[in-house]
Amino acid sequence: MSSHRTSTVDRDAVARALFVSMGLLRRRLRASGSPGELTFPEVAAVARLQRNGPATSAELARLEQISPQSMGATLAGLEERQLVRRSADPHDGRRVVMSVTERGARVMERRRDVRVEQIAAALDGFTDAELHCLLAATPLIQRLADGL
Template identity: 50%
Template sequence: MDDDRAVDTVASALLASVSLLVRRVRRVPVGGGLTMPERTALAHLDRLGPTTSSTLAREAQITAQAMGATLAGLRSRGLVARRRDPADGRRAVLSLTDAGLRALRDKRDERAELVARALERGTFTPAELARLAAAAPLLERLAENI
């Protein structure tokens, strides 16, 4: 029973702290000209590979219409390409262009720099930095198991 409470306590603490970190990082504006929905669509295309608009909408938990508008803007800027699905010519498949991948990487790099600056401010000891580094792969594995 104590193990169950310990797991619940760890789960609550992790969710609260990671959520706060993500909210703070997202709140700080960075360059690149990508809105949050655009960044989300590009990130899903990067992770999933070529896919349909409806799949992207499901992944992002938004309406198909909202995803369609987001993708139209990305296509007009050359960040996303659209082609017929070879398996079903009635459907369109979307994919990242080289420019889209660069825009996504630039946005990720800027956010990583933001976190790096926060880590460099001297509020973390070398031992704490090592613990954070060790926790990163564990957090990734936790996310993959959800």
């Protein structure tokens, strides 16, 4: 038995609208960054280590879909700033794993707090109904992200 759904909503139009609006949001947040802030690859590496725990440079490169050389350079810069540290893999002493330092965790927390404050300030002009609508959409946006 086939599970075709009929819909009055144009899925491609929704995808296009989300792509445009989320891209604009991402660009505006990036544009408001401060000098010396982490680059996108640095944020991605630290966030991945925070979520998944210690990993090798090669594992991180594969997960982030970048070259091992690029990940190595990214991690070297993060290590130099003491945001990540290298240590022997507890399961295989021949391997080196990277993990987030306390300083790295604090930098990421401050970064998130600043971004949340920026978004909260932009929400000041929204009605309660609009805020409820945005809040209701967040699990759907998360589900969409998980599906990519």
